[in-house]
Amino acid sequence: DALPISGPWFDMYLSAREPLILNFNPFMAFNLDPKPEYNDQLTRATNMTVSAIRFLKTLRAGYLEPEVFHLNPAKSDTQAFKRLIRWVPSSLSWYGAYMVNAYPLDMSQYFRLFNSTRLPKPNRDELVTDEKAKHLLVLRNGHFYTFDVLDRDRKST
Numbered sequence: 001d002a003l004p005i006s007g008p009w010f011d012m013y014l015s016a017r018e019p020l021i022l023n024f025n026p027f028m029a030f031n032l033d034p035k036p037e038y039n040d041q042l043t044r045a046t047n048m049t050v051s052a053i054r055f056l057k058t059l060r061a062g063y064l065e066p067e068v069f070h071l072n073p074a075k076s077d078t079q080a081f082k083r084l085i086r087w088v089p090s091s092l093s094w095y096g097a098y099m100v101n102a103y104p105l106d107m108s109q110y111f112r113l114f115n116s117t118r119l120p121k122p123n124r125d126e127l128v129t130d131e132k133a134k135h136l137l138v139l140r141n142g143h144f145y146t147f148d149v150l151d152r153d154r155k156s157t
Contacts, residue, residue, distance in 0.1 A: 014126070020118075059110055068102050
């Protein structure tokens with residue numbers, strides 16, 4: 001379930017008409033790999049693709065551990081705490097985490113990390129996710145390439 005802030009945030013985000021790239025879209029920058037043989041473009045792209053597919057499969061299978069912001073990891077980011085909090089009813093687990101300065105993060109939109117797009121509409125855009133998509137799109141030198149990365153059983157190809 002999404003947090004109560006999600007509704008107003010989506011209204012603001014999907015109704016905004018400022019340029020998306022500068023105002024809303026996150027980006028990532030990567031350091032060079034310590035192993036020089038992993039720094040060529042093809043190897044890095046392959047490793048990132050394989051890792052992203054593993055993450056996608058873990059997400060869709062429901063096996064991701066909750067994202068938690070730990071202010072005191074010595075107390076909260078331990079196997080003992082994880083074993084203990086597992087037995088606390090979900091309606092009370094937030095309080096147990098709060099007591100050790102651990103704050104669960106909202107993961108309700110993780111499914112939109114893959115196969116999602118924003119469709120432009122006159123007043124408020126629409127987010128669309130195709131959870132059945134199996135392909136990857138690559139843009140190189142102005143050319144678009146697509147290829148399947150999952151088979152019909154959602155296994156890596």
